[in-house]
Amino acid sequence: MKGKLFLCFLLLVVSGRMLSCNTCGCSLSGNTLGINAQYLQNFIGITYYRQFFKQTDGLDLNINSESIYSEIALRGGYKIYPWWQITAIVPYKINSFSSAENGSDKKINGAGDISLVNSFVVLNTADSLMKNYRHQLTLQTGVELPTGKFASAYLSEDFPVSLSAGSGSYDISAGFIYTLQYKTWSLQTQGNYILNTKNKEQYAFGDRMQTSVLASKSISAKKFAVAPFAGMEYNKIFADTKYTFEQEGTAANILQAKCGAEIYYNDLVLGASGAFPVKAHFDEHVVSAGMLFGAYLNYKF
Numbered sequence: 665m666k667g668k669l670f671l672c673f674l675l676l677v678v679s680g681r682m683l684s685c686n687t688c689g690c691s692l693s694g695n696t697l698g699i700n701a702q703y704l705q706n707f708i709g710i711t712y713y714r715q716f717f718k719q720t721d722g723l724d725l726n727i728n729s730e731s732i733y734s735e736i737a738l739r740g741g742y743k744i745y746p747w748w749q750i751t752a753i754v755p756y757k758i759n760s761f762s763s764a765e766n767g768s769d770k771k772i773n774g775a776g777d778i779s780l781v782n783s784f785v786v787l788n789t790a791d792s793l794m795k796n797y798r799h800q801l802t803l804q805t806g807v808e809l810p811t812g813k814f815a816s817a818y819l820s821e822d823f824p825v826s827l828s829a830g831s832g833s834y835d836i837s838a839g840f841i842y843t844l845q846y847k848t849w850s851l852q853t854q855g856n857y858i859l860n861t862k863n864k865e866q867y868a869f870g871d872r873m874q875t876s877v878l879a880s881k882s883i884s885a886k887k888f889a890v891a892p893f894a895g896m897e898y899n900k901i902f903a904d905t906k907y908t909f910e911q912e913g914t915a916a917n918i919l920q921a922k923c924g925a926e927i928y929y930n931d932l933v934l935g936a937s938g939a940f941p942v943k944a945h946f947d948e949h950v951v952s953a954g955m956l957f958g959a960y961l962n963y964k965f
Contacts, residue, residue, distance in 0.1 A: 704749045704783060704802075708740040709933075709962030716954040731824060734758040735776065739962075747785040754778050757812065757829040774813055774829035781806040781837075798845040804856070806837040816865045825867070825904075832863030839874075848882045852895075862905075870902035870914055878922065887929065894923040897939065918953065919943045931964040 713735045719728050737755040744750060755776035762769045787801035812830020839856025855875045862868040878895030897920045904914040924937025939956035 704743055704785065705964055706741060706743055707962045707964045709960055711737045711739060711958065711960040713958050715956040717951055719951045729761065729763045732760045749783045751781040759827045761823055761827055770823050770827060772827045772829055776812040777808045777830045778811045779806060779808045796847055800843045802841045804839045808835040810834060814863055831869055833861045833868065835860045850880045852878045866907045868905045870904045873900040889928040890925060892925040897922055916944065916946045933962045935960050
């Protein structure tokens with residue numbers, strides 16, 4: 665059981681997995697749910713994300729609008745070699761927006777952008793004589809395909825373009841995951857950069873840079889194991905552009921505290937996590953972000 669609990673992140677390149685999105689949608693994307701035991705194993709599973717945002721007028725703090733971003737995604741990973749895994753993510757978006765200022769509401773449901781991720785292990789000391797310590801370094805590259813619909817009409821309407829189910833563009837990502845494990849304890853650092861390109865409407869969602877650190881401990885029983893974890897995550901979201909012009913209110917800096925747990929039973933893994941904003945700055949807008957909740961169920965084969 666302990667051998668199966670090697671704790672590594674599975675970089676979620678979505679997205680929405682919203683790889684591409686603006687300020688509100690982006691904070692949902694690119695988020696790792698927690699520690700994932702399916703890393704570099706064959707698996708299939710389902711995940712769920714949900715987060716809401718509120719925007720006030722900045723004067724008497726009356727709420728002008730609310731946005732809710734949700735996603736259900738099918739995920740699968742296949743280990744081609746012991747050092748190489750390919751992961752596919754097929755999301756379905758359920759987004760909504762309501763404005764108290766003009767009484768308008770908008771709901772968007774639809775298939776999102778499919779993502780593919782390559783994971784390459786370049787360092788692994790699992791077979792060394794240092795049995796109490798284990799180091800692993802993994803490099804990752806990903807691409808997001810424009811399979812979801814980009815709602816270009818929102819560019820001329822009073823709705824956030826991040827409500828779109830898709831970005832309409834081919835986007836790429838690159839990152840790393842480093843894990844130091846000591847007996848049943850694990851410390852993990854992760855970083856990645858998402859490069860968003862322009863779509864047919866010459867609109868490009870802002871690039872995103874993300875770093876995180878998580879600590880965890882595995883607790884084994886006779887038939888199952890539990891791995892609680894906690895840490896911090898920082899996101900730098902750059903401004904969207906239309907042609908070459910930056911779009912007002914689409915950049916952000918977000919620092920989040922994260923915690924959660926995974927439960928392992930035979931070939932099943934059940935996990936849940938929450939990300940709580942510690943400090944957030946949204947460009948030109950008085951915006952507050954709610955908790956990002958995620959849950960997932962995976963089956964190893």
